[in-house]
Amino acid sequence: MPSVFLSSPWKLNDFAPGEGLDAGAFQVSFDDNAWLPVDVPGGVHPALIAAGRIEDPFYDRNEEQCAWIEDREWWYRLTFDGPAEPLAAGERWRLIFHGLDTFVTIWLNGEKLGQHQNMFREAAFDVSDRLLPNQPNTLALCFDRPLAHTEGFEQFKTEWQWKHEPRVFMRKAQFSYGWDWGPRLPEVGIWRPVELRRESRAAIAGVHFYTLEIDRDQNRAVVAVWVEADRFAAQGALAASARLDREGASPVTATIPLHGEGESVSGTAYLTVEDAALWWTHDLGEPALYALQVTLAQGGVELDQHAQQVGIRTIELDQSPDPAEPGTRFFRFVLNGVPLFAKGADWIPADSFVGTIPSERYESLLSTACDAHMNMLRVWGGGIYEHDVFYDLCDRMGLLIWQDFMFACALYPEDEPEFVSEVEAEARYQVARLRSHPCMAVWCGNNENQWIFDQVFWQKQLAYIPGSLYYDEILPRACAELDGQIPYWPGSPYGGNDHNSMTDGDRHNWDVWHGASPRKFGEEPKVDYSAEGVSYRRYANDTARFVSEFGMHAAPVFETLRRNIPADQLYHHSPSMDHHNKDNPKNKGDRLMEGVTGVPKDLDEYIDFSMIAQAEGLKFGIEHFRRRKPHCSGTLFWQLNDCWPVLSWSVVDYYGFGKAGYFYAKRVYAPVLASFKALDDGSVELWITNDRLAALDDTVTIRLRAFDGQTFWQREEAVSLEPNSSACVVRLAAENLAAGPDRYLSVQSASGLFPANRHFFVPIMDLQRDALPVSVTIEAVDEHTLNVHISADKYAYFVNLSVPHEGTAFSDNYFDLEPSEQRTITVTNATIPLTPNMLAVKSR
Numbered sequence: 001m002p003s004v005f006l007s008s009p010w011k012l013n014d015f016a017p018g019e020g021l022d023a024g025a026f027q028v029s030f031d032d033n034a035w036l037p038v039d040v041p042g043g044v045h046p047a048l049i050a051a052g053r054i055e056d057p058f059y060d061r062n063e064e065q066c067a068w069i070e071d072r073e074w075w076y077r078l079t080f081d082g083p084a085e086p087l088a089a090g091e092r093w094r095l096i097f098h099g100l101d102t103f104v105t106i107w108l109n110g111e112k113l114g115q116h117q118n119m120f121r122e123a124a125f126d127v128s129d130r131l132l133p134n135q136p137n138t139l140a141l142c143f144d145r146p147l148a149h150t151e152g153f154e155q156f157k158t159e160w161q162w163k164h165e166p167r168v169f170m171r172k173a174q175f176s177y178g179w180d181w182g183p184r185l186p187e188v189g190i191w192r193p194v195e196l197r198r199e200s201r202a203a204i205a206g207v208h209f210y211t212l213e214i215d216r217d218q219n220r221a222v223v224a225v226w227v228e229a230d231r232f233a234a235q236g237a238l239a240a241s242a243r244l245d246r247e248g249a250s251p252v253t254a255t256i257p258l259h260g261e262g263e264s265v266s267g268t269a270y271l272t273v274e275d276a277a278l279w280w281t282h283d284l285g286e287p288a289l290y291a292l293q294v295t296l297a298q299g300g301v302e303l304d305q306h307a308q309q310v311g312i313r314t315i316e317l318d319q320s321p322d323p324a325e326p327g328t329r330f331f332r333f334v335l336n337g338v339p340l341f342a343k344g345a346d347w348i349p350a351d352s353f354v355g356t357i358p359s360e361r362y363e364s365l366l367s368t369a370c371d372a373h374m375n376m377l378r379v380w381g382g383g384i385y386e387h388d389v390f391y392d393l394c395d396r397m398g399l400l401i402w403q404d405f406m407f408a409c410a411l412y413p414e415d416e417p418e419f420v421s422e423v424e425a426e427a428r429y430q431v432a433r434l435r436s437h438p439c440m441a442v443w444c445g446n447n448e449n450q451w452i453f454d455q456v457f458w459q460k461q462l463a464y465i466p467g468s469l470y471y472d473e474i475l476p477r478a479c480a481e482l483d484g485q486i487p488y489w490p491g492s493p494y495g496g497n498d499h500n501s502m503t504d505g506d507r508h509n510w511d512v513w514h515g516a517s518p519r520k521f522g523e524e525p526k527v528d529y530s531a532e533g534v535s536y537r538r539y540a541n542d543t544a545r546f547v548s549e550f551g552m553h554a555a556p557v558f559e560t561l562r563r564n565i566p567a568d569q570l571y572h573h574s575p576s577m578d579h580h581n582k583d584n585p586k587n588k589g590d591r592l593m594e595g596v597t598g599v600p601k602d603l604d605e606y607i608d609f610s611m612i613a614q615a616e617g618l619k620f621g622i623e624h625f626r627r628r629k630p631h632c633s634g635t636l637f638w639q640l641n642d643c644w645p646v647l648s649w650s651v652v653d654y655y656g657f658g659k660a661g662y663f664y665a666k667r668v669y670a671p672v673l674a675s676f677k678a679l680d681d682g683s684v685e686l687w688i689t690n691d692r693l694a695a696l697d698d699t700v701t702i703r704l705r706a707f708d709g710q711t712f713w714q715r716e717e718a719v720s721l722e723p724n725s726s727a728c729v730v731r732l733a734a735e736n737l738a739a740g741p742d743r744y745l746s747v748q749s750a751s752g753l754f755p756a757n758r759h760f761f762v763p764i765m766d767l768q769r770d771a772l773p774v775s776v777t778i779e780a781v782d783e784h785t786l787n788v789h790i791s792a793d794k795y796a797y798f799v800n801l802s803v804p805h806e807g808t809a810f811s812d813n814y815f816d817l818e819p820s821e822q823r824t825i826t827v828t829n830a831t832i833p834l835t836p837n838m839l840a841v842k843s844r
Contacts, residue, residue: 030077060579074188091201092128101119101187105141113125165410200304202304208482208483222272228266242269287396290310315485343374344400344634344637344640346638377402381407382406391439402548404445409452428478503543512538531592547637556607557653596764614659618661637651639651688719713738739761746759758816772796777789799823827839
């Protein structure tokens, strides 16, 4: 039935708590002419920035000047024309707020509709008897101060002793109250669309599409379409029809009789799809999509329709014993019967102001992930259940999603019935909303709650974790009852002895960067912030099954810093720079660089050295974990993106500039990886990791060369590898290596099956080489494309290109050149013309 989205012209104003109600701001006759315009969807902060009432909160330390926003109540008002036609018998109008952040009271035409207190589920009202046809209608919303609604939980704050910030007592994006990479800018407002929907007799209340079985031999699949309807005014039988379409194939259709007592009726159809096109991650095949259309009808009269893109695929989580490593279990995702190695990163909200994220930013970031050969992203539990466009794009692009429920790094109350009810309603809403997306790989109960709880109370060894009611009962029950197809996992990390075990479940490796150490239940946690304690070489000791968090800080590019740090504070550890580093202690990155590049002397060195430490660390860790396939079956590093311009673990900064870590990850996530493994006796192994579903036959060339170009020795080896496997193919004995700080090992593929790789025998800062400038010739291909020809007489390390515009794409970046090697890099920007003088090229 027709819908109207109420997107403008909304108005915004603030009051001291209670003053808006006293002034009558909910009344139709209230004068709001002096109020500010505000976008819907959107939020308070962007509206205040646009109106000039606050400075950009991301610049310098302006975040601190926004604290007053938390102490005000915020009112939204909209006057809109009522429908031209009045309701007929059996019809209704529903007003649906798809996202309200967070504690809000709603009035329509001066009458109170109700209240809402959960950012993560819709608020819907039947307004059939309150909506005025052919007349102006007025909506008014009052958003209370969120912290005012946490005052009844004081008893929990003293009992829990840890992570009891007020954020845990509200169903609101947890990161908005500050994180070790994010500012404290708790948003307020209407952050998702407002819909006025006209319905007749009955409406579709839910659709669940899922795959029952796939017959690969017969190229046939059996799928199910479950439909639920709300029979609010219909008398007699209802039926739904389902139509499954894919271009070039015959449609598959079915009629679904709906049964049930009362207003809720449902039914299921089972469809056999011949010549089934399966949904794969983009690295394994085509993410084939079908158009599903469900129509609800009665007596030949169409009442409602539902349309979405769906995919035919099965997803399982294999936790069977690993026979090659006794006492351990696999933790690997199986897509359409094929075990895969999950390659990807953790995803946080793409902006602190989640109501204003444009679709183009999602498309850009997700394309960036695909371009880096990622096949999975983890939606982290302190952010948001993402907008529809995010999941739609992941479906289309072939990216699997690990979906956390929104609980992170805290203990959550269980004794307040209203709070518990909100969690259950939220879980059921989100499971129903997301279950039919083929990109969905796993539901996960929370981020780090079980693990941190055990570390905080390690002496007491408490068995029950506050919040277990959700992770062990409410959330898995919602997943089972409303989905039943996508696996559920209680937390991340979870499993084994410590909830962060290397033998079972998934693991967060914060030994590196945070200086933690492996432990077991009952053991005291230990932290070592020394250069050795935070070193990325500690990844070599990790035998985890699946690593769902690990990473290191790096600065963003200079252009990002220039836009957000005052010119007189553009130096390492300036007050403004340290404000844009939310992690503590602030010198943790210095300790990491001590063991890799040395401590930087100026800003230029800090940017490069921090990027080198992060990039080399990700390379080292991912290579190690991929070599362990299938005993390790996934790496999701922390993190892909940023919510503001910050010094953080991201590899793509707030504006979309890729750090060195992004381009290193792109190379080490290639479908076929050649990597060197240094052994304790001085020997070095060459491993090939093949994620493809085809066998590999290739000839590799291994060289020992000096940085000045001398070749000490060269050998060619024929290598063969089974599909979807990893193995050592060459072992170079220490006595034959002639290792040294003035030389390196390299490997290349005769057929170009994998990116060339290298191995240094000492840390970057101890390499004995001449750092000479590279030779550069720039050719303008057209107005938006440059070909950059780069060569070097001697080994060039960390060659990087930059253009101070985030729309610029590089075919490669932050790479090494071997002596006498030439490389052509294509630089494109579809938004602005490119000229050679915009491009800078340098190396270390």
